[in-house]
Each structure stands twice: as C-alpha cells, then as structure tokens.
Amino acid sequence: MIASIPSAVLLGVDGRPVSVEVHVSNGLPGLTMVGLPDAAVRESRDRVRAALVSSGLAWPRRRITVNLAPSGMRKAGAGLDLPVAVGVLVASGVLDPAAVDGLAFVGELGLDGSVRGVPGTLVLADALLDRRLVVAEASLDEARLAGGSCVSAPTLSEVVARCTGRHPWSEPTSRAPAPAVRAAAADRADSGDLADVLGQPIARRALEAAAAGGHHLLLVGPPGAGKTLLATRLAGLLPDLDTPTARDVTRILSAAAELPPGAGLVTRPPFRAPHHGVSAVALIGGGSATMRPGEIGLAHGGILFLDELGEFPAAVVDALRQPLEDGVVRVSRARGSITYPARFLLVAAMNPCPCGGAGMPGGCRCSPAARARYSRRLSGPLLDRFDLAVRVDRPEPADLVGWRPGEATAPVAARVLEARRCARRRGVAVNADLPAGALDELAPLDTGAQDLLGRHLRSGRLSARGLHRVRRLARTLADLDGSGPVLGVPHVAEAAFLRGDRALLLGEEVR
Amino acid sequence: MSGVRDRERACAAALVGLPGMTPVRLSLLLDGLGPTVAWSAVRAGSHPGDPSRRFAEPARATEPGEVARRYADAGVSVLLPGDRRYPAALVGDAGAPAVLCAVGDPAVLEARPAVALVGTRSATPYGAKVASGLGRELASAGVVVVSGLARGIDAAAHAGALAAGPDAAPPVAVVGTGLDVVYPKENRALWRRVAASGAVLSEAALGTAARPRVFPARNRIIAALSDVVVVVESHRDGGSLYTAEAAARRSIPVCAVPGSVFSHASAGTNDLLADGCTPVRDADDVLAAVALARQGRGMSGPLPAARLRTGSRTDAARPAPAPADRVQRSVWEAVDDTPTSVETTLLRTGLSLAALLAVGEELVDQGLLTAGAGWWSRT
Numbered sequence: 001m002i003a004s005i006p007s008a009v010l011l012g013v014d015g016r017p018v019s020v021e022v023h024v025s026n027g028l029p030g031l032t033m034v035g036l037p038d039a040a041v042r043e044s045r046d047r048v049r050a051a052l053v054s055s056g057l058a059w060p061r062r063r064i065t066v067n068l069a070p071s072g073m074r075k076a077g078a079g080l081d082l083p084v085a086v087g088v089l090v091a092s093g094v095l096d097p098a099a100v101d102g103l104a105f106v107g108e109l110g111l112d113g114s115v116r117g118v119p120g121t122l123v124l125a126d127a128l129l130d131r132r133l134v135v136a137e138a139s140l141d142e143a144r145l146a147g148g149s150c151v152s153a154p155t156l157s158e159v160v161a162r163c164t165g166r167h168p169w170s171e172p173t174s175r176a177p178a179p180a181v182r183a184a185a186a187d188r189a190d191s192g193d194l195a196d197v198l199g200q201p202i203a204r205r206a207l208e209a210a211a212a213g214g215h216h217l218l219l220v221g222p223p224g225a226g227k228t229l230l231a232t233r234l235a236g237l238l239p240d241l242d243t244p245t246a247r248d249v250t251r252i253l254s255a256a257a258e259l260p261p262g263a264g265l266v267t268r269p270p271f272r273a274p275h276h277g278v279s280a281v282a283l284i285g286g287g288s289a290t291m292r293p294g295e296i297g298l299a300h301g302g303i304l305f306l307d308e309l310g311e312f313p314a315a316v317v318d319a320l321r322q323p324l325e326d327g328v329v330r331v332s333r334a335r336g337s338i339t340y341p342a343r344f345l346l347v348a349a350m351n352p353c354p355c356g357g358a359g360m361p362g363g364c365r366c367s368p369a370a371r372a373r374y375s376r377r378l379s380g381p382l383l384d385r386f387d388l389a390v391r392v393d394r395p396e397p398a399d400l401v402g403w404r405p406g407e408a409t410a411p412v413a414a415r416v417l418e419a420r421r422c423a424r425r426r427g428v429a430v431n432a433d434l435p436a437g438a439l440d441e442l443a444p445l446d447t448g449a450q451d452l453l454g455r456h457l458r459s460g461r462l463s464a465r466g467l468h469r470v471r472r473l474a475r476t477l478a479d480l481d482g483s484g485p486v487l488g489v490p491h492v493a494e495a496a497f498l499r500g501d502r503a504l505l506l507g508e509e510v511r
Numbered sequence: 512m513s514g515v516r517d518r519e520r521a522c523a524a525a526l527v528g529l530p531g532m533t534p535v536r537l538s539l540l541l542d543g544l545g546p547t548v549a550w551s552a553v554r555a556g557s558h559p560g561d562p563s564r565r566f567a568e569p570a571r572a573t574e575p576g577e578v579a580r581r582y583a584d585a586g587v588s589v590l591l592p593g594d595r596r597y598p599a600a601l602v603g604d605a606g607a608p609a610v611l612c613a614v615g616d617p618a619v620l621e622a623r624p625a626v627a628l629v630g631t632r633s634a635t636p637y638g639a640k641v642a643s644g645l646g647r648e649l650a651s652a653g654v655v656v657v658s659g660l661a662r663g664i665d666a667a668a669h670a671g672a673l674a675a676g677p678d679a680a681p682p683v684a685v686v687g688t689g690l691d692v693v694y695p696k697e698n699r700a701l702w703r704r705v706a707a708s709g710a711v712l713s714e715a716a717l718g719t720a721a722r723p724r725v726f727p728a729r730n731r732i733i734a735a736l737s738d739v740v741v742v743v744e745s746h747r748d749g750g751s752l753y754t755a756e757a758a759a760r761r762s763i764p765v766c767a768v769p770g771s772v773f774s775h776a777s778a779g780t781n782d783l784l785a786d787g788c789t790p791v792r793d794a795d796d797v798l799a800a801v802a803l804a805r806q807g808r809g810m811s812g813p814l815p816a817a818r819l820r821t822g823s824r825t826d827a828a829r830p831a832p833a834p835a836d837r838v839q840r841s842v843w844e845a846v847d848d849t850p851t852s853v854e855t856t857l858l859r860t861g862l863s864l865a866a867l868l869a870v871g872e873e874l875v876d877q878g879l880l881t882a883g884a885g886w887w888s889r890t
Contacts, residue, residue: 201858362633395855493872
C-alpha cells in the first residue's frame with residue numbers, strides 16, 4: 001500500500017515542501033530511503049522504527065520504501081521523522097488514510113516515541129499554510145506565527161490517537177492567537193542604558209545620529225575607551241521593528257535555530273557581534289547542509305557590530321560590501337542558491353594603529369611600517385560606507401568632575417523615533433537611504449552652509465562622494481533637533497565633523 | 512687632485528655599492544689598505560677581510576670607472592678620510608665612516624660650531640615649534656644645524672634653520688638612504704634646499720632604500736659631527752635616543768627640551784633630563800652649552816654670538832593674547848598648549864557641538880588655535 005504525507009525541509013531561510021511517499025510491499029523486510037536524504041534524514045530509519053515499537057505500534061515485517069519528493073532536491077534535518085513514521089503507519093494499514101487527510105507533519109522523533117521540535121519550524125509552517133500542521137508541543141507557538149492552522153502532540157501514540165479522533169487536539173485549531181510581543185522595555189534593559197556612558201558627548205551624538213538616520217558608524221579609539229560599551233547601548237536606541245521586518249527577523253532567527261523557545265514574534269532589533277575570527281561563510285551564510293543564514297542575516301533589522309575591525313581578515317570584511325549596497329544576500333552553492341534580507345546598521349570599532357595612540361599628535365609609538373601594514377588591512381571602499389567616524393578617548397577624570405550624568409536611553413530613543421518619522425514622511429525608512437538626486441529638494445542648504453561645504457571641498461577635507469553623505473547626515477541631525485527643512489551652518493558643520501577626517505582613522509603627522 | 516686620488520674614490524664608491532656591504536664590513540676591508548689595493552684584493556678573492564669571498568663575484572661584475580661616472584652624474588661627491596672636504600670632526604672618530612657621500616658643500620662644517628637637533632618622527636605641534644624655533648635662532652647665531660631630514664622634529668629643525676635666511680649658518684643633513692633616494696618623499700623640497708644651501712651627507716651607496724637598520728647607524732654620524740646634541744622630543748624608546756647615546760659615548764654634551772609629563776612624545780626627553788642632561792629652554796641655553804663644550808675641548812675659532820639672557824626668549828615663553836569675546840575666550844581657555852581633543856573641549860566648555868565647532872573655526876581663523884583631525888591646540 002502507498003501513502004503520501006506532506007512535510008517540508010529547510011533551505012536557507014525558506015521552507016521547501018516535501019512529499020514523503022511510503023510504499024509497503026512484500027519482499028525482504030527492511031527500509032530503503034531514496035530522494036537525496038542527507039545523513040540526519042537517513043538515520044531517521046532507526047529512530048522511526050524504535051519510536052514505533054516503543055509506542056506500542058507494529059513495525060511492518062515487510063519491505064518499506066520511502067521516497068522524498070521532489071527527489072532532485074537534497075533534504076537535511078530530522079524534521080522528516082514524524083512524516084515518515086505517519087507514512088509507515090498509513091501504508092501498513094494502522095492508520096486510515098482519511099485520518100491524515102489535510103494534515104502535514106514536521107517533527108523529530110525520540111526513541112521513546114516523543115515528538116521533538118526542529119529548527120526553522122516557523123519557515124516550515126510558512127511553506128505548508130494550506131494544511132493543518134502537526135508539530136511538537138515545544139514548537140507550537142513558533143509554528144503559529146506563520147498564521148496557518150497548527151496543532152501539536154507530545155508523542156507518536158498521541159499523534160495516532162488524535163488523528164483518529166480518539167483524543168482531541170490539545171489546542172484550539174482556529175486562527176493563530178495574537179503573537180506574543182516581548183516587553184520592549186525589558187529588552188532595552190538587556191543592552192544596558194545610555195546613562196552608563198560617562199562624558200563622551202561626541203560619541204553619544206554619533207550614536208543618536210546612527211540610530212536615527214541609519215548611518216553606519218565607526219568608532220576609533222585606544223583600547224579601554226569604551227567603544228564596545230557604546231556600541232551595545234546603540235541597540236536600545238533603535239525603535240521597535242515594524243511588522244514586516246519583525247516577521248523577516250523572526251523567520252531568519254527560526255531558520256538559524258536561534259529563536260528562543262516561546263519568544264513569539266521578535267519585535268526588538270537584533271544585535272550581533274561576531275568575533276573577528278569569523279569565517280566569510282559564517283558571516284554571509286550558506287555553510288551547513290541547510291544553508292544556514294550568516295551573521296549579517298541574523299543582524300537584519302538591527303545592528304552588526306564588528307569589534308576590532310582591523311583584526312578581521314580583509315576577505316571577510318570585503319564580503320560585506322555587496323549586502324551593504326543591496327540590503328539582501330545572495331548565496332549560491334552547489335546545493336542551490338538562497339536569498340535573504342540583510343539590511344543592518346553596521347557599527348565597527350577599531351584601534352587607530354597597533355599601539356592605539358595614533359590620532360593625537362605624538363601619541364603613537366608604532367613604526368611607520370607597522371602603521372602602514374595596519375592601514376592596508378582596511379579597504380578604502382569599506383571605510384567609505386561609514387557616514388560617521390568618531391574618535392573615542394578615555395575621558396580624563398578631571399574633566400568629568402561636575403559633569404552632569406548623561407541622558408538615559410528613553411529620551412534619546414524618543415528623539416530617534418521622531419526623527420525616523422520625519423524620514424518616513426520623505427518616503428524612506430531612514431535618511432541614509434535618501435536618493436542623491438532628491439537631496440536638493442529634501443535637504444536644501446542655506447547660503448552659509450553652501451559656503452561651508454564649498455570650503456571643505458576646496459581644502460580637500462571632503463570628497464565629492466562624501467558630500468552627499470554629509471548632507472544626509474546633516475538632515476538627520478536637523479531632524480533630531482527638530483529644526484526646519486533648510487539645513488543651516490551648525491548642522492552641516494557638525495555633520496562634516498562627525499563624518500570624520502580619513503586622517504583621523506589612521507593618525508595624522510604634524511610637520 | 513691627481514688621477515690616483517680619483518681612482519681611489521672610484522674604487523671606494525664601488526666597494527660601498529657591493530651588495531651586502533655594511534659600514535662595519537667596509538671599514539674592515541679598508542683597514543690599513545688603500546681603496547685601490549683593497550678593491551683589487553676583494554676582486555681577486557684574496558682579501559683577508561673577506562675570507563668567504565662573498566664580495567669577489569659581484570666585484571668582478573663592477574667597473575669602478577662606471578660607478579664613479581654614476582656618482583658624478585648624480586652630482587654626488589665621494590669623500591675619503593684625508594680629503595680636504597672630509598669633515599674634520601670625523602677624523603679620529605672610532606665610528607667614522609670609511610667613505611662619505613655628499614651633495615652640496617660639506618666644508619660649511621669647518622670653522623663653525625655645529626649642533627644636532629634630533630627627535631621623534633611623530634612630533635607634537637609643541638615639539639615641531641620648539642625645533643623650528645631653535646633651528647632658526649641657532650642658524651642666525653652662526654651655528655650649523657645638523658639633523659637627519661626625517662619626518663617631525665628633523666624636518667622642523669631644518670626648515671627653521673633655512674628660515675633664518677641666506678646670511679645664517681647653512682644646515683647639514685645626514686641621511687640613512689642613498690643620496691638619490693629621498694625618504695620620506697614629502698621632504699623632497701626641504702632636501703633640495705638643504706643640499707643647495709649646506710650639505711646632505713650619507714655613508715650609503717646610491718640607490719640604498721630606507722631600511723630600519725640604516726637610521727641608527729647614521730645617528731652616530733650626526734652625533735660625531737656636532738658639538739652639542741639637543742633632543743627636542745622623543746618617545747621612551749625613540750630612535751633619537753640612539754643619537755644621544757652615541758654622543759654620550761663620545762663625551763659630546765646631550766641637552767634635552769622638557770615637555771609635559773602627560774605627553775608620550777616627551778617621555779624620552781624628560782627621562783634624559785632626569786638622568787642629568789642639560790635642559791634647553793631656548794637657543795641661549797644651547798649656545799651656552801656649545802661655548803662650554805668648545806672651550807672644554809680647547810677648540811679655537813670664533814665662538815657663536817651668545818646673547819646670554821639679553822635677547823627675548825623664544826616665542827613660546829611670551830604669553831599669547833587671549834581673545835576678547837567671552838565665548839571665544841572660554842573655548843580658548845579650555846584648549847591646552849598640547850593637543851586637546853574636541854571632545855575634551857566640549858566637556859570643559861559645556862557648549863553644544865555645533866556651537867563649539869563654529870567658535871573653534873573662528874579661533875583657527877584668528878590664528879589662536881591650530882586644528883588637527885579631532886583636536887585643537889593653542890598656537
């Protein structure tokens with residue numbers, strides 16, 4: 001007899017529907033699995049058999065053939081255990097085919113017959129929206145985020161009991177309940193409050209502008225100046241994700257098995273800080289059999305923080321350039337190609353030179369050769385993507401005496417939100433996305449500001465390409481201060497300063 | 512000059528240019544033998560100073576006459592000990608170069624006192640200002656300023672000496688590279704002016720590129736040429752401390768310019784002061800040290816015009832006028848004489864960043880502040 005059970009497997013951040021066909025016939029007892037299963041899928045033969053036997057169900061002493069259709073696509077993961085088991089039960093006549101009609105199954109089986117959750121349940125459920133999906137109890141919340149009809153069962157014998165109607169499905173099977181939204185305030189506390197930052201008014205202003213305008217931020221400073229502290233505070237300044245982005249973020253986290261159990265829809269922007277030993281594949285994605293999304297995908301909608309930018313291999317850092325430009329990653333491998341969104345705020349921290357002292361005259365003790373080697377590691381095109389490049393120094397204690405404590409996260413985040421509203425009224429998500437052609441209309445300059453930029457251009461402090469970036473940044477600063485549509489000298493001067501001199505990055509010689 | 516002497520110079524230049532030649536190996540080869548004899552012996556592979564005969568093969572591929580023509584074409588003269596133009600200060604020195612290449616006129620060193628002004632390549636505005644001020648005043652007082660034409664202090668000292676005008680004593684540079692290799696490249700104009708007015712010396716063959724070990728070696732020549740060595744600004748492990756050490760070994764007085772105890776760039780010079788070196792506040796301090804040094808060695812010749820405490824101190828000692836405007840004044844007061852970051856100034860003044868940047872630019876335009884990338888300092 002033959003059975004065909006719908007299920008799905010994970011590839012990248014998408015679920016691919018798979019039909020599990022089981023044929024039971026006379027012949028030498030045994031189970032053959034065809035249709036390009038990978039190791040974990042092939043092993044399901046033993047798990048399924050043990051689970052059936054432990055659940056008090058008969059393992060047919062006949063020849064079983066399992067085909068995973070479409071048979072040309074590689075299948076990975078243990079989520080096919082449950083559909084294979086159900087298929088065997090139907091094909092051997094234990095279950096009536098009508099009992100599983102309209103159902104799809106995703107789940108891993110334990111040897112004792114328990115049903116376990118699998119990574120990527122959300123995206124798998126997305127691929128099976130036309131059916132009622134049976135998943136493990138632990139995965140039910142996640143599966144519901146897809147918006148389809150889902151049910152769960154704790155064990156294989158319960159699955160059989162509920163399919164046949166002997167027991168009811170554990171949960172109401174109507175529309176999914178409203179996704180659980182995590183308390184935004186609690187999440188902000190995770191990343192620490194901006195009030196912890198003492199002094200450092202320039203770095204604070206840069207953080208605010210980065211959060212409001214989506215400007216990539218480079219923090220340059222000696223070790224121990226608080227670059228990492230500042231970067232982690234940035235996550236708290238970003239507003240909650242809008243629903244489409246939140247769905248994308250949740251899907252990516254689910255596909256990467258990083259969605260915490262019971263998390264619901266992720267509404268806070270993620271913060272990813274890969275170590276500088278990260279490989280290009282881990283950063284961009286496509287590594288494992290399921291072509292797991294990389295760190296930049298996991299940072300979608302949030303922040304990718306690269307601490308010690310100078311220590312990252314050049315090839316790894318340069319792989320960021322295309323996603324930074326397009327906002328999506330395309331990874332092609334022999335197994336197939338995947339595309340997923342990766343629109344993130346890039347924040348990087350680095351020492352100005354190996355000894356950390358460059359940037360202030362007389363501060364650097366490196367040899368010119370060591371400095372040159374260090375600066376060669378950073379590609380100019382990448383450095384150019386940073387709209388904000390500020391120097392972070394250890395504040396001198398004497399200068400902090402009597403300095404009022406810094407503003408807390410909440411009021412700054414409110415200004416950020418307001419500035420983002422201004423940007424949306426212009427038709428972009430953030431000011432960093434303002435098209436160059438529309439700058440004259442959306443970010444007009446008064447005569448004083450025009451003179452100022454002209455002086456900067458003539459003196460070589462600003463390149464023609466930098467000009468647009470300074471104007472976008474000035475727009476953001478003006479939005480944060482709630483000033484009018486025309487940009488004046490103060491905001492343009494401030495933007496030119498915060499964009500930073502390229503010499504600032506690698507220290508400057510005094511002649 | 513006889514043809515014999517020309518042949519000696521050609522052979523010496525050819526020896527210097529052999530691959531793998533170092534000052535020590537060269538003096539070993541020339542020790543007790545004239546360049547001509549040494550050259551033939553090296554070429555024949557029979558020189559006792561070259562037991563492994565490493566130089567024999569390249570020497571056979573070299574024609575001294577050809578080498579001499581290249582030097583002549585480049586305008587470089589080759590000086591041997593005993594030549595009239597070979598600096599007298601080097602004669603009898605244990606580390607004297609066996610062969611010295613020169614552009615310009617090394618005779619400017621004769622009958623004039625010489626002071627080495629050396630220091631770090633990553634100088635602060637303070638160090639650069641002191642170096643150029645000392646360079647100018649010493650040159651005006653008839654002292655030859657000797658330095659290395661490196662970035663930072665060296666360049667500032669030479670520029671200062673040249674700024675003293677055509678009547679002042681011309682500067683002399685001792686470089687580590689070949690005389691046809693300008694390093695660092697941004698000093699090309701300065702290099703030409705020093706060569707045109709005084710002299711640029713090197714013990715390296717034409718074409719020798721900048722390598723880390725050539726610079727400490729040339730520092731001994733700078734020290735040996737000078738009556739007094741002044742370290743203007745140096746890190747704790749700075750290369751200019753080699754010059755100070757080389758001077759101390761030759762009993763040449765070493766002076767140092769004091770700096771802020773917070774400045775890394777003055778850590779080495781402040782250490783020298785703690786070790787008992789003479790502090791330098793202005794050119795008069797240096798002139799006094801020069802007079803003492805020359806008297807102590809029984810040198811004849813005119814002493815520099817020491818204007819002990821009669822003239823005005825270097826500009827640095829004169830208080831700069833504070834701006835009259837209240838806001839400008841508060842910003843100016845928040846900036847130190849040493850580079851102060853914009854962030855520190857912001858903390859000290861409590862102004863908004865935009866306002867501070869505007870005031871800072873005004874002060875720079877008025878010449879009261881110097882601006883760098885993210886820092887200001889008082890001028």
